[in-house]
Amino acid sequence: MGDQPRNGTFGFGPYRLNPTARILFRGDDVLAVGSRAFDILVALVQNHGQVVSQRELMAFAWPGLHVEESNVRVQMTHLRREIRCGENGNRYIASIAGRGYSFVAPVEWQDAPEAHEALHALWGDDKAPRMASSSTAAYSLSPHANPPIGREENISELAHMIGERRFVTIVGAGGVGKTTLATFVARELSMFQRMYFVDLSTIDDEAAVLQTVAAVLETNGSISDIVGQLSAKRALVILDNCEHLIDAVAGIVGPLLGQTEDTHILATSRESFRSPGEAVYLLRPLGVPPNTGRLTAAQVLPWPAIRLFVERAVDGGYLGPIGDEQAVMIATICRRLDGNPLAIELVASRVGAYGLERVAELLDNQLALRWRGNRHATPRHQTAEAMMDWSYALLSETDQQLFRRLSVFSGEFSLDAAIEIAEDGDLGRAEIVESIGNLIDKSLLTINTGAGPAQLKLSGIARTYAAFKLLASGEHPLIDQRQSLRHAQPLQRRRAIFSTDSAQAVQIQAS
Structure with missing residues (x-):
């Protein structure tokens, strides 16, 4: 492999590549290229005109990790699509049979001072978004080349929606990546002259919201x-x-929209505002491979949840192989975590220390809820338990009670089953139905959108958390007994039917 470049940018066609800042521009737009594909592009561009083998690319993009060669092919397909290789006669990356790949387009190098001026001219002071936390410390939001894994389509859809609608809310469960997506999309937009970021996570007084917004805008x-x-x-x-x-x-949003013409609002929340003019963007978990038959590593590794897990596991010190057996185990873990990015990152970070098998065993243990993540993350995102504490504290006492009781369901369940388990002197049928709606609105309970009867489900992390809350409440024996009786009743009915049918058969034979 070639020497590491000095700080600056490579230029080829309409693209500018800054390996140090990890930025890839097409014209004035930052491209959403995944981190592995970005690493492969850097390796090829640094060695333009030379053949780089698949083994060398794997060592560059997956340092210290044994991966199948199919991973390189998957990332290469994605990379070629993103840089439009082969379109309109533009040829950047060539496959060299039996040897590897070569970057064949002309490449120009631009040293750091010139590159810095080019970036400054592109973003400028007026377009650098002003950001502030609740402490009102303002700073510029610089370009960032690493989009959240698996969110390329979300970025495109949300950017289009913000351009079309003046009030957009990203709604999703805790840890699904709402803030990350919002800040990345903001960097992608060029239609706004000013951007302001208001972090409300540490504000607990409604009266302070207006002052916080005013402080960010310096008014x-x-x-x-x-x-x-x-x-x-x-x-x-x-x-x-x-x-x-x-x-x-x-x-605050109402007057801002009503009294200005060119102000757009992008909000993130675990529930929608249900306000006039609001366009809700539902942010789903990352895609996980279906549990259908025997899967291979080549089939599993391209899925977004798996890509995130593997990257964070390697970052956390995992140096083991990723063959078919390991890939299937990772897919099982990601399914149990329901594709939640924060949960995946927290769990994957422990694979180096615990190993895949032990991590899988501990998913339903309270230890997993308390595994700590990025020390620079907001307090509610440093552990899965803190993430759930935040959501749980926002529930009414009735909603908390139902949430705890629903933890006895290990998978999907019907509304009737929920009522059968939860209904008693404290919770009536009408209250249960209303609370289920509240839990869905607050992204704690999901409802299937496919054909057939409606089915509800608690995510893996939510169910584990709710189960420990149920245990702490002292209600566990009663609710567990109801669940056992509920399972026993269909069996008793089947036995009764079988006994009746057998008796009838004996009578027929006797006659």
């Missing part, structure tokens, strides 16, 4: 001052983590 704490600031230029305001302040935030 006095009144709607009229905020409107005046936003009216000057086309702006995007990102309101992050709104679920615990939903009413107060809704009270």
